[in-house]
Amino acid sequence: MSLEVIGSGFGRTGTMTTKQALEILGYGPCHHMVEIIENPHQLVHWKALAAGATVDWSAAYAGYSSQVDWPGASVWEQTAAAFPGAKVIHTERPEDAWWNSFNGTIGKFFAVFRDLELPPHIMDQFDTMEKLIIHGTFGDFRDRDSALAAYRANNRRVREVIPPERLLVFHVADGWDPLCEFLGVPVPAEPFPHSNPKKEFWEHFGGEPE
Numbered sequence: 316m317s318l319e320v321i322g323s324g325f326g327r328t329g330t331m332t333t334k335q336a337l338e339i340l341g342y343g344p345c346h347h348m349v350e351i352i353e354n355p356h357q358l359v360h361w362k363a364l365a366a367g368a369t370v371d372w373s374a375a376y377a378g379y380s381s382q383v384d385w386p387g388a389s390v391w392e393q394t395a396a397a398f399p400g401a402k403v404i405h406t407e408r409p410e411d412a413w414w415n416s417f418n419g420t421i422g423k424f425f426a427v428f429r430d431l432e433l434p435p436h437i438m439d440q441f442d443t444m445e446k447l448i449i450h451g452t453f454g455d456f457r458d459r460d461s462a463l464a465a466y467r468a469n470n471r472r473v474r475e476v477i478p479p480e481r482l483l484v485f486h487v488a489d490g491w492d493p494l495c496e497f498l499g500v501p502v503p504a505e506p507f508p509h510s511n512p513k514k515e516f517w518e519h520f521g522g523e524p525e
Contacts, residue, residue, distance in 0.1 A: 318376050318398045320345075320498070322383030323391035323473045324406030325466055326448075327416040329487030330384035331515065333406055335508035336491070337381045340500050346382040348444075352519060355436050358443060361386055365446040372397040385448045388469075392476060402497065405473045405484045413466060414459055420516045422456055425449050427524055437520075 320342050324330060334345040344350070351357050360375035364386075372394050376382060383406065387394065395403060408416075425448075428441050452469075454461040473482065483497040490507040517523040 318401045320381035321391055321394050321401045321403045323403055326385045326421055328406035328408050331510050332487045332508050333383045342381040344379050346379040347384040358440055362443050365443050389447055403477045403482050
């Protein structure tokens with residue numbers, strides 16, 4: 316199996332909703348950060364990448380037909396080259412909404428995670444993710460202007476690199492129609508998925524710290 320869909324959008328742009336939607340449409344399982352949390356054996360590929368090694372993307376994504384969210388969103392240029400037949404879905408949301416969501420979840424987590432009582436394997440996972448996502452993407456990730464500069468740069472780079480016919484810039488508020496049209500699949504009878512992202516995010520770590 317090779318990736319048929321590559322997600323290039325940062326976390327907190329509706330990636331969990333997009334994962335759920337892609338799986339309903341038959342592009343499952345869909346790789347997302349939660350897959351690494353739930354399947355620790357996957358970390359070997361991302362630890363290798365963080366150490367500067369070349370990664371076999373077919374092995375890293377074995378068993379998955381689509382990918383959204385970090386850490387995959389940090390290597391979309393590599394995977395777009397490795398899977399030339401895959402379509403690229405770039406999730407976006409308005410800048411202020413993205414920053415507020417990121418700052419209250421991923422940004423806050425990485426600012427405090429070493430002080431949390433996390434199992435050793437989870438701590439090891441996020442030590443690696445800190446290298447890939449935070450150090451590899453942002454300057455000062457707790458500074459709004461710095462974080463937004465990285466967000467804008469990624470949005471711009473995707474449009475520069477991916478041909479328009481291969482790319483969907485997707486806002487989850489638009490629901491099924493643009494997604495299904497882009498993928499060439501029928502619109503399902505069931506409602507478009509919806510999640511409570513902040514609440515779900517912190518549930519993975521025992522609740523939001525004060």
